[in-house]
Amino acid sequence: MANTFYNEILTDHNIHPTHKYKLEDATFSLEGVNPSCGDDVVLYIKVNDENTIEEASFFGDGCAISQASADMMCDLIIGKSKEEALRLSDIFLRMIKDTITPEEKEELEEAGILEDIHHMPARVKCAVLGWHTMDQIFKDADEGKIDKYDGKFEQ
Amino acid sequence: MSEITKEIRQAEDERIRKDFPILDGSFTYLDNGATTQKPECVLEAVDNYYRTMNANPMRGLYKLSLDATEAYEEARETVRSFINADSTEEVIFTRNATESLNLVAYTYGRAFINEGDEVVITIMEHHSNMIPWQQLCKEKGAKLTYIIPDEDGTITEEKFRSYMNPHVKLVSMTHISNVLGVKNDVKTFARIAHENGAVFSLDGAQSIPHTKVDVQDLDVDFLSFSGHKIYAPMGIGVLYGKKALLEKMPPFLFGGEMIEYVTTEGATWNELPHKFEAGTVNDGGAVGLSAALKYVSSIGFDRIEERELHLTKLMMEEMKKLPYIHILGKEAPEDHHGIVTFTIDGVHPHDIAAIFDEHNVDIRAGHHCAQPLMKFCHTPSTVRASIGLYNTEEDVYKFLDALKKIRSEMGYQD
Numbered sequence: 001m002a003n004t005f006y007n008e009i010l011t012d013h014n015i016h017p018t019h020k021y022k023l024e025d026a027t028f029s030l031e032g033v034n035p036s037c038g039d040d041v042v043l044y045i046k047v048n049d050e051n052t053i054e055e056a057s058f059f060g061d062g063c064a065i066s067q068a069s070a071d072m073m074c075d076l077i078i079g080k081s082k083e084e085a086l087r088l089s090d091i092f093l094r095m096i097k098d099t100i101t102p103e104e105k106e107e108l109e110e111a112g113i114l115e116d117i118h119h120m121p122a123r124v125k126c127a128v129l130g131w132h133t134m135d136q137i138f139k140d141a142d143e144g145k146i147d148k149y150d151g152k153f154e155q
Numbered sequence: 156m157s158e159i160t161k162e163i164r165q166a167e168d169e170r171i172r173k174d175f176p177i178l179d180g181s182f183t184y185l186d187n188g189a190t191t192q193k194p195e196c197v198l199e200a201v202d203n204y205y206r207t208m209n210a211n212p213m214r215g216l217y218k219l220s221l222d223a224t225e226a227y228e229e230a231r232e233t234v235r236s237f238i239n240a241d242s243t244e245e246v247i248f249t250r251n252a253t254e255s256l257n258l259v260a261y262t263y264g265r266a267f268i269n270e271g272d273e274v275v276i277t278i279m280e281h282h283s284n285m286i287p288w289q290q291l292c293k294e295k296g297a298k299l300t301y302i303i304p305d306e307d308g309t310i311t312e313e314k315f316r317s318y319m320n321p322h323v324k325l326v327s328m329t330h331i332s333n334v335l336g337v338k339n340d341v342k343t344f345a346r347i348a349h350e351n352g353a354v355f356s357l358d359g360a361q362s363i364p365h366t367k368v369d370v371q372d373l374d375v376d377f378l379s380f381s382g383h384k385i386y387a388p389m390g391i392g393v394l395y396g397k398k399a400l401l402e403k404m405p406p407f408l409f410g411g412e413m414i415e416y417v418t419t420e421g422a423t424w425n426e427l428p429h430k431f432e433a434g435t436v437n438d439g440g441a442v443g444l445s446a447a448l449k450y451v452s453s454i455g456f457d458r459i460e461e462r463e464l465h466l467t468k469l470m471m472e473e474m475k476k477l478p479y480i481h482i483l484g485k486e487a488p489e490d491h492h493g494i495v496t497f498t499i500d501g502v503h504p505h506d507i508a509a510i511f512d513e514h515n516v517d518i519r520a521g522h523h524c525a526q527p528l529m530k531f532c533h534t535p536s537t538v539r540a541s542i543g544l545y546n547t548e549e550d551v552y553k554f555l556d557a558l559k560k561i562r563s564e565m566g567y568q569d
Contacts, residue, residue: 037521038522038536
């Protein structure tokens with residue numbers, strides 16, 4: 001059998017995602033789209049008064065990589081501050097596009113399994129869609145563009 | 156035709172495979188709808204052109220340039236004969252089918268389609284036979300109408316007729332759909348279009364490698380196709396047009412060789428077909444195309460159609476046994492012309508293609524440059540396996556083996 005990139009962690013997050021649902025009382029939501037391949041993920045984030053991400057979820061269609069990556073990201077950022085979530089996103093994006101240290105990879109928990117995307121240029125956009133969408137949410141919030149944001153963004 | 160035994164088939168497979176140096180057995184190529192591999196004779200012809208006769212054709216008065224010109228015009232004659240055009244004046248070399256279709260839209264369309272006129276295409280067109288007409292109709296204030304086929308892709312004569320009216324001035328449609336594989340009855344449709352006073356442009360990009368296309372028998376006014384889909388190099392394509400139409404059309408691009416006489420005030424246009432071939436041409440590509448068409452003719456469409464249908468049947472019969480697979484288009488393999496487009500329940504097409512790649516099987520995933528058709532089929536994207544003349548039963552079995560593993564590799568327990 002061929003050596004498959006689609007390991008159990010990835011396929012499990014794709015078929016049985018924990019965080020794939022519409023979050024009605026989200027503080028922010030934003031739709032991220034890959035126009036070239038049709039991946040489409042709406043990301044919902046609920047931030048409480050202590051600046052902690054209390055709940056994060058996503059909804060949409062796309063390949064297993066885009067869906068599993070978004071689910072793993074939600075796992076990772078729940079309970080973290082906005083700054084911490086952005087720091088982890090920075091590590092993730094560096095992992096996909098460049099290299100990171102083993103310690104940094106450890107911090108990404110299960111999302112670290114997507115490291116091999118580094119060698120799959122055609123799938124980079126799928127893997128980073130959820131993460132870019134989160135970055136964009138916080139960037140727009142910082143710039144005061146949004147209070148309760150509901151928009152669409154193409155990466 | 157006498158019966159094709161297993162032995163005859165295997166011997167033929169072996170003979171054909173030897174002609175394609177890239178097919179070394181390390182991968183299974185089933186993306187022929189996107190582009191095809193090149194036989195040794197095509198590679199040699201291109202190589203020989205650049206090694207022994209390269210000069211700017213139609214320019215120089217020395218032997219080498221005359222050789223280059225002769226090679227180019229010989230290639231034109233090969234194309235003429237292949238599509239049974241009346242004259243080489245009707246054969247224009249372009250870059251590809253996209254450029255040919257744009258040429259028709261930009262020149263014939265701009266000159267002869269006016270406000271209030273109607274252009275008819277179908278929902279199954281490739282973007283290259285859709286967007287040029289969208290742009291033209293926007294520019295001219297003309298109406299663009301899409302023929303909507305039955306769910307399986309059939310356009311009946313009655314349906315086609317129902318789209319005709321006195322405003323329709325041009326019909327442009329695909330011969331074989333690059334997604335559904337269905338072949339349109341273009342001979343009948345061209346006749347009806349003509350009775351209605353419209354010209355008929357045929358997109359032959361997907362049909363030319365699979366079936367005989369005779370422009371006089373079909374009586375189409377224009378035919379566009381790409382060389383690279385019929386075993387020729389990329390960057391060479393053909394536009395056939397009836398002489399009477401080409402003569403009254405303005406040029407497409409302006410520059411060298413397309414002019415007859417130039418002054419600082421203006422220019423007069425060269426005769427056909429040079430009027431539509433501005434600038435230095437792709438002589439090496441034309442020579443490669445000529446070699447490819449001769450190669451295809453040497454095998455013959457009887458054998459090509461039989462080989463491709465045999466494999467399409469084998470592929471579809473096995474696929475139909477898997478309940479989670481859904482094939483687009485018609486039921487019968489005869490209506491697919493080597494194109495099998497499908498979806499798998501629960502697995503995204505890009506993941507399907509990635510897993511096929513892990514098994515060294517090359518197929519296409521995505522919208523196949525036919526987004527409106529995808530919408531009509533209620534799916535954002537699909538996977539397509541497309542067969543060429545060199546594919547074998549072994550290729551199909553490798554494809555099927557990989558196909559059967561996809562759901563389990565994606566974590567499903569069937």
